Amino acid sequence: MxxxxxxxxxxxxxxxxxxxxxxxxxxxxxxxxxxxxxxxxTPAAAPVPPMVPAAPAISPDSVFINPEVRPQFVGGDKAFKAYLAKSIRYPQQALQRHVSGRVLVNFVLNAQGKVTDAHVISGPGSGLNDEALRLVWLMPPWEPARVNGQPVRVACTVPISFTTER
Structure with missing residues (x-):
């Protein structure tokens, strides 16, 4: 067995x-x-079309850091500098104390190119941080960032320099 x-x-x-x-x-x-x-x-098999990867769906809640097409201030860097020069109001407190420096402001540009979620990363204080935030909040809409041809939200950081020698 x-x-x-x-x-x-x-x-x-x-x-x-x-x-x-x-x-x-x-x-x-x-x-x-x-x-x-x-x-x-296999008799008379139909030709198979080549596989084309589908573009991944973009969530409207996504915030990109390095999109395919970067956002741009309408008119470019030259227009951005002109906007700052025209709109800046040097704080009296900073003038009296002879405070100057650079303020780094971080913000998110939405898919329409408008500023959201702005905050100061670093700055000398004495009213300069608040003035930099005011300038960012009042900026006109930018040309939005793009991924796969679609406008998307993107995180941005801009330096705004203040000097008492004006």
Whole structure:
């Protein structure tokens, strides 16, 4: 009886191996020859269009740091500097104390190019931080950032320099 049990076990094992081999030839790991043979024997197969990866959906809540197309102040850097020069009001407190320096303001531009979530990262204080924030909040809309051709929200940081020598 043990010989017949061994024989049946061996026969079952061979059956599993044969099944696995036929599945391997028809599955995703099939050899090139097996796939080619299947293509040759298939009558009038329709041509398969090339696979084009679909652009991933962009969540409206996403905030990009490095988009494909960066946002731009309308008119470029020159227009941005002109806006600052025209709109800046040097705080009296900073003038009296001869405080100057650079304020870094971080903000998010929404998909329409408008400023949201502005805050000061660093600055000398004495009213300069508040003035820099005021300037950022009052900026006209920018040309928005783009990913896959769609306007998106993007995080921005701009330096605003203040000097008492005016």
């Amino acid at each position: 043990t010989h017949s049990l061994r024989f049946l076990s061996l026969l079952s094992l061979l059956g599993l191996l044969a099944t696995g081999q036929s599945r391997a030839q028809s599955g995703p790991y099939a050899s090139t020859q097996a796939r080619t043979a299947a293509l040759v024997t």
